[in-house]
Amino acid sequence: MQETRVRIDQEELLSDNWYILKRLTFSLRRRDGSWQSQTREVYDRGNGAVILLYNLRQRTVLLTRQFRIPAFVNGHDGFLIEAAAGLLDNASPEQRIRAEAEEETGYRIHDVKKIYDLFMSPGSVTERLHFFIGAYEPEHKVGDGGGLAAEGEDIDVLELGFDDALAMMASGEIMDGKTVLLLQYLQLHLMSAQT
Numbered sequence: 001m002q003e004t005r006v007r008i009d010q011e012e013l014l015s016d017n018w019y020i021l022k023r024l025t026f027s028l029r030r031r032d033g034s035w036q037s038q039t040r041e042v043y044d045r046g047n048g049a050v051i052l053l054y055n056l057r058q059r060t061v062l063l064t065r066q067f068r069i070p071a072f073v074n075g076h077d078g079f080l081i082e083a084a085a086g087l088l089d090n091a092s093p094e095q096r097i098r099a100e101a102e103e104e105t106g107y108r109i110h111d112v113k114k115i116y117d118l119f120m121s122p123g124s125v126t127e128r129l130h131f132f133i134g135a136y137e138p139e140h141k142v143g144d145g146g147g148l149a150a151e152g153e154d155i156d157v158l159e160l161g162f163d164d165a166l167a168m169m170a171s172g173e174i175m176d177g178k179t180v181l182l183l184q185y186l187q188l189h190l191m192s193a194q195t
Ligand SMILES: Nc1nc2c(ncn2[C@@H]2O[C@H](COP(=O)(O)OP(=O)(O)O[C@H]3O[C@H](CO)[C@@H](O)[C@H](O)[C@@H]3O)[C@@H](O)[C@H]2O)c(=O)[nH]1
Pocket: 018, 019, 047, 048, 049, 050, 085, 086, 087, 088, 100, 127, 129, 151, 152, 153, 178
């Protein structure tokens, strides 16, 4: 049995204004056997899910564009192109991603396939992000999408040619990590790039 290498010594709540920011003091047993105390701020906003909607016949993907203030304050115009995504709010990843895809894009997706469960920013954020892909057809459209206005969402739905999406990734027009990962997954496994 592996000996324990981590002990949480102290937990201090810094903010629970929206999500939860804590300062954790912990002891870590180093590789040489000595214990070292460290303090780190940890942001817990729950877990999330993301889905790339694609159509092989049309060779298209459905993405969203919405304003992200953290990107804005870090040198972007803030309007990020992303695959539909949302926080789980205690629902199951599959249940949540179907609802989120419909709220954000207006498409009701039949089959979704889970591909990864990844930490996206493990030095500071607790979130595990569940990655899905799902095929869509024009007749799956049941609404306009756009997100929940009451929550401040005002989301454009973009149907892009897959090769245009790849070009936008290369040019930096698409620069959201989860979206790049999903486009590359699709390229690798389902659609090879058109030459
Ligand atoms: N009032 C208020 N609202 C907030 C705050 N933080 C988030 N919200 C609102 O909470 C809602 C969350 O929307 P979701 O669609 O559930 O989540 P998301 O922001 O799209 O998150 C997805 O993308 C993230 C960034 O890539 C991912 O980290 C996350 O896992 C998920 O996939 C949005 O309306 C957002 O504005 C806050 O501090 N205050």
